[in-house]
Amino acid sequence: MHKYDKNLFWAIVIVVLIGTVMVYSASSTTSARKFGDPLFFLKRQIIRVIIGFGALYLGIKIDYHFWQKYAFWGIIAIGGLLFLPLIPQVAGIESIKGAQRWVKIFGSSTLQPAELAKFALVIFLAEECSKRQQILSDLKSGILPIIIPPAILITAILLQPNFGMVMGLLMVTASMLLVAGIPIKLFTYLGTPVAVSLSLLMISSEHAFLRLKSFFMDSDPLGDGYQAMQSMIALGSGGLLGLGLGQGKQKIFYLPESHTDFIFAVIGEELGLVGTMIVVLLFAYIAWRGIRIVFRAPDRFGAYLAFGITATFVFFALINLGVVTRLIPTTGIPLPFISYGGSQLVVHMFMAGVLLNISSVVKSPVNRQKLELVGEK
Numbered sequence: 001m002h003k004y005d006k007n008l009f010w011a012i013v014i015v016v017l018i019g020t021v022m023v024y025s026a027s028s029t030t031s032a033r034k035f036g037d038p039l040f041f042l043k044r045q046i047i048r049v050i051i052g053f054g055a056l057y058l059g060i061k062i063d064y065h066f067w068q069k070y071a072f073w074g075i076i077a078i079g080g081l082l083f084l085p086l087i088p089q090v091a092g093i094e095s096i097k098g099a100q101r102w103v104k105i106f107g108s109s110t111l112q113p114a115e116l117a118k119f120a121l122v123i124f125l126a127e128e129c130s131k132r133q134q135i136l137s138d139l140k141s142g143i144l145p146i147i148i149p150p151a152i153l154i155t156a157i158l159l160q161p162n163f164g165m166v167m168g169l170l171m172v173t174a175s176m177l178l179v180a181g182i183p184i185k186l187f188t189y190l191g192t193p194v195a196v197s198l199s200l201l202m203i204s205s206e207h208a209f210l211r212l213k214s215f216f217m218d219s220d221p222l223g224d225g226y227q228a229m230q231s232m233i234a235l236g237s238g239g240l241l242g243l244g245l246g247q248g249k250q251k252i253f254y255l256p257e258s259h260t261d262f263i264f265a266v267i268g269e270e271l272g273l274v275g276t277m278i279v280v281l282l283f284a285y286i287a288w289r290g291i292r293i294v295f296r297a298p299d300r301f302g303a304y305l306a307f308g309i310t311a312t313f314v315f316f317a318l319i320n321l322g323v324v325t326r327l328i329p330t331t332g333i334p335l336p337f338i339s340y341g342g343s344q345l346v347v348h349m350f351m352a353g354v355l356l357n358i359s360s361v362v363k364s365p366v367n368r369q370k371l372e373l374v375g376e377k
Contacts, residue, residue, distance in 0.1 A: 003360060004359050005289055005292075005356060005359035005360075007289060008293075008355070008356060011282055011285050011286050011289065012056070012337065012349070012352045014282060015279075015283070015286070015337040016049060016052065016338075016349070018338060019045075019338030019339065019345075020042070020045055021245075022266060022270075023045045023259050023340045024039070024042040024045075025246050025251075025266065025270060026248075026263055026266040027042065027251075027259035027340065028041075028042070028246075029252045030251075030258075030259070041259060044340075044342075045345075048341075048342040048345050051342070052346045052348075055347075055349050056349040056352055056353040057353065058350065058353060059350045059351065059352065059354040059357060060353045060356045060360070062354075063357065063361075064302060064305060064357045064358050064361075067123050068126075068127050068301055071123045071124045071126070071128070072124065072127075072149070074120045074123055075121065075123070075124040075149045075150070075153060078113065078117050078120040079117075079152050079153045079156060082113045082153065082157060082160075083156050083159075084103050084113065085100040085101050085103055085113065085160060086156075100160050101162055109342070111342075111343055112341075112344070114157050114160070114162055114165045115344050116343075117165075117169065118168075118169070118316075119347060119354075121173065121308075122176070122305065122309055122351075123305065123308075124150065125172075125173060125304065125308060126305040126308055129146065129177070129180035130180075130299070130300035130301040132145070132146060133181060133300065136177075136180060136181050136183070137186065139186065143182065143186065147173075150169070157169070161205060161207075162332070163198075163202055163205075163208055163331055164319060164333040165333065166198065167319065168316045168319055170198075172312050172315055174187075175307075175311045175315075176307065176308050176311065179307055180304065211330050211331070214228070214329075226256070227256055227257065228326045228330050230254045230265075231250075231262050231324050232325075232326055233250060233254070234248065234251075234262075234265040234268060235265055235269065235276075235324070235325065237250070238271065238272040238273065238276075239273070240272050241271075241273075241274055242268070242272030242274070242275055243269060243270055244270060245270050245271065246270065248266050248269040249269070250265065250269055251269075259339070259340040260334055260339050260340045260341060261320065261323070261332055261333065261339065263340070264276065264279070264320065264321060264324040264338075265324050268324075280321070283314070283317050286310075286313060290307075290309065290310030290355060291307075293306045293310075293359045296359075298361055302358045302361070305354070306355055306358045309351045309352075312336075312348075312351065313351075316333060316336050319331065320333050320334060320335040320336075320339070321335070336348045337349070
C-alpha cells in the first residue's frame with residue numbers, strides 16, 4: 001500500500017479549518033443574542049470537527065473494497081432511514097420550516113439521513129456500473145437494476161421535501177452513468193421524463209414555487225427573495241479585501257442562516273473577493289486531486305467510487321455557491337466542509353477519507369493497463 005494523497009489531505013484540513021473560523025464569525029452575535037454565549041455554535045462545531053476527523057481517519061484506514069460488499073444493502077438501509085423523518089413520533093422532531101428532514105438521536109442532536117444517502121448512492125452506483133459496464137446499453141438487464149434503488153432513495157427525499165438535495169444527487173447519478181458509458185440516446189430517454197417530473201413537482205410545491213417565482217421575476221425582496229437579496233448585498237459590500245474578519249454587518253440582523261447555507265456570503269463580506277477566490281480555488285484543487293485519483297485507481301470500482309465522491313463535493317459546492325451568488329433559486333444546501341452542521345461535515349469528511357484510501361493503493365496507468373491485460377489472459 002502506498003501513502004495516501006497528502007496534498008488532498010491538507011486541502012481538506014484547510015477547508016475545514018476555514019469553515020470552523022467562519023462559523024464562529026458568522027454565528028457569534030446570533031449565539032450571544034439567543035443563547036447568551038457567543039461561543040455556542042462554535043463549541044458544537046468543534047465537537048463535530050473532532051468527530052469528522054475520526055470519520056476521516058476511519059475512511060483512510062478501511063480498504064475501500066470493504067464498502068463494495070454492502071453496496072446494495074447499504075442503499076436499502078439508508079432508503080428506509082430516509083422515511084423516518086416523515087413520522088414525527090419516530091423521528092422525535094417536528095417539521096422545520098415546512099420540511100421533515102431530521103431525526104433526533106440524543107438530547108438536542110439530530111441526524112439528517114439524506115446526507116448519508118450521498119455515500120450510499122455513490123457506493124451503489126460505483127459497484128453496479130463496474131459490474132454492468134458491458135451491458136449498459138441494455139435497458140432491462142443493464143440500466144433498470146442500477147437506477148431503481150436510487151429512484152426509491154430520491155423519492156423518499158422528495159417527500160421530505162428537499163429539492164436541493166434531490167438536484168445534487170441526480171447530478172451525481174447522471175455524471176456517474178455518463179462516465180460509465182451509458183449511451184447518450186438512452187440517457188436522454190431516461191433523463192427527459194425525470195427532468196419534466198421534477199419540474200412539475202417543484203411547481204406544484206407552494207414553497208418551491210414561491211422561490212422560483214422570486215428568482216425568475218425578481219419579486220418579493222422582503223419575502224421569499226429576502227435571503228438571496230441580502231446575500232448579494234453581503235458579497236457586494238466586501239469589495240476586494242473585505243471588511244475584516246468578524247466585521248461583517250449582514251450576519252447580525254439581515255442575513256438568515258448566515259452560518260449554514262449562506263456562510264459563503266459572510267466570507268465574501270469579511271474576506272472580500274480574495275477570500276472567496278481562495279475558497280473556490282481550494283474546491284477546484286480538491287476536484288483536481290480527486291480526478292487524478294480516478295485516473296490512477298487500480299480497478300473500475302475504485303475509479304467510479306473516486307469519481308462519485310469527487311462529483312459529490314463539486315456538485316453540492318456548486319449548488320451552494322450558485323444559490324449564494326443568485327445564479328440559481330434558493331435551496332437549503334450547505335457548503336461542504338465549511339457550513340455549520342454535523343451530518344454534512346462528518347459524512348463529507350468520511351467520504352474524503354475513502355477517497356484518500358483509494359489514493360493509497362493507486363498504481364500508474366501503465367501498470368494498471370498491464371494488470372488488466374494479465375487478467376484478460
